[in-house]
Amino acid sequence: MKALVKTAAEPGLELTDVPEPSVGPGDVLIKVKQTGICGTDLHIHGWDDWAASHVQAPLVVGHEFSGVVVEIGSSVTDVAVGDVVSGEGHLVCGRCRNCRAGRRHLCINTRGIGVQLDGAFAEYVALPSQNAWVHTTPIGFDVAAIFDPFGNAVHTALAFPMLGEDVLVTGAGPIGILAAMVSKHAGARNVVISDLSEQRLALASSLGVDLALDARTAKPQDAHDQLGMTEGFDVGLEMSGSPVALRDMISSMTHGGRIAVLGLPADEISIDFATVVLNMLTIKGIYGREMFETWYAMSVLLQSGLDISGVITDRFDHTDYEQAFAAARSGHGGKVIMNWES
Numbered sequence: 001m002k003a004l005v006k007t008a009a010e011p012g013l014e015l016t017d018v019p020e021p022s023v024g025p026g027d028v029l030i031k032v033k034q035t036g037i038c039g040t041d042l043h044i045h046g047w048d049d050w051a052a053s054h055v056q057a058p059l060v061v062g063h064e065f066s067g068v069v070v071e072i073g074s075s076v077t078d079v080a081v082g083d084v085v086s087g088e089g090h091l092v093c094g095r096c097r098n099c100r101a102g103r104r105h106l107c108i109n110t111r112g113i114g115v116q117l118d119g120a121f122a123e124y125v126a127l128p129s130q131n132a133w134v135h136t137t138p139i140g141f142d143v144a145a146i147f148d149p150f151g152n153a154v155h156t157a158l159a160f161p162m163l164g165e166d167v168l169v170t171g172a173g174p175i176g177i178l179a180a181m182v183s184k185h186a187g188a189r190n191v192v193i194s195d196l197s198e199q200r201l202a203l204a205s206s207l208g209v210d211l212a213l214d215a216r217t218a219k220p221q222d223a224h225d226q227l228g229m230t231e232g233f234d235v236g237l238e239m240s241g242s243p244v245a246l247r248d249m250i251s252s253m254t255h256g257g258r259i260a261v262l263g264l265p266a267d268e269i270s271i272d273f274a275t276v277v278l279n280m281l282t283i284k285g286i287y288g289r290e291m292f293e294t295w296y297a298m299s300v301l302l303q304s305g306l307d308i309s310g311v312i313t314d315r316f317d318h319t320d321y322e323q324a325f326a327a328a329r330s331g332h333g334g335k336v337i338m339n340w341e342s
């Protein structure tokens with residue numbers, strides 16, 4: 001089968017032939033339909049320090065995908081051939097304390113497809129059946145392909161109660177915009193987003209945020225006046241990894257404000273910790289998706305009318321992967337997806 005492969009410890013990817021994945025007794029084989037390009041894939045493509053220390057070639061990359069189940073292992077009972085699925089790309093051990101307590105997103109032995117294990121930028125991908133999320137209501141393969149980043153957004157946005165709150169989202173990449181949309185859908189009063197890209201701010205505005213701030217010229221406090229807020233933001237969603245964004249967020253929160261952080265900083269960050277203490281702020285790190293409560297929330301958010309298709313701005317055939325990766329790397333668009341249907 002065709003797959004996008006990191007063939008050597010150097011920049012670049014190769015569309016090449018590899019053997020179809022084998023299916024163990026508890027696995028399902030999925031014919032891949034559409035895939036999303038993630039920041040992780042950009043690191044692996046560009047072969048930066050993180051990639052060099054976490055990834056071993058050869059590896060089929062990619063972890064955001066949708067597809068149809070074409071084969072099931074002998075012990076699989078919960079997934080059937082023909083099911084439309086998205087994939088949870090984090091494979092957990094099932095044996096550590098958190099796994100056994102049902103907190104699988106906190107597994108200390110997590111391995112990821114497309115990072116440590118062969119991934120989904122391929123014609124077929126194999127997964128443990130419990131990692132296949134079966135869609136029980138009709139869904140486009142494009143939207144189903146971005147359930148992984150949508151899940152990051154849902155996990156972050158729903159980390160704290162949202163009803164009636166004023167929310168600041170720093171970072172208007174696809175996940176930031178999705179988190180803003182989820183916040184609005186979940187009953188937030190005002191949702192403000194900030195970014196450095198005019199195109200991304202315009203996209204966020206078109207998808208329903210109340211105020212999009214250009215972080216080069218405006219501070220979060222400016223939103224207080226424009227929206228008639230008097231006491232600061234109740235909930236902060238940090239999606240950028242930027243030290244400036246986190247510092248500005250901390251200084252614009254109300255007393256008792258709660259901050260969920262998904263954005264991954266490249267280095268250590270210094271913050272005004274006295275404000276965290278004196279204003280009794282809560283800061284919570286977020287990683288991945290809760291298995292599988294976040295997935296349940298994603299499906300019911302869509303069933304209750306949330307339309308996330310607008311965050312997909314660029315579509316390519318998998319054979320044009322270099323253009324697709326360049327579009328994702330530009331930092332100005334929404335979600336970039338690649339088609340694997342021939």
Ligand SMILES: [Zn+2]
Pocket residue numbers: 038039040063064148149
């Ligand atoms: Zn991802």
Ligand SMILES: [Zn+2]
Pocket residue numbers: 092093094095096097098099100106107108109110
């Ligand atoms: Zn575990």
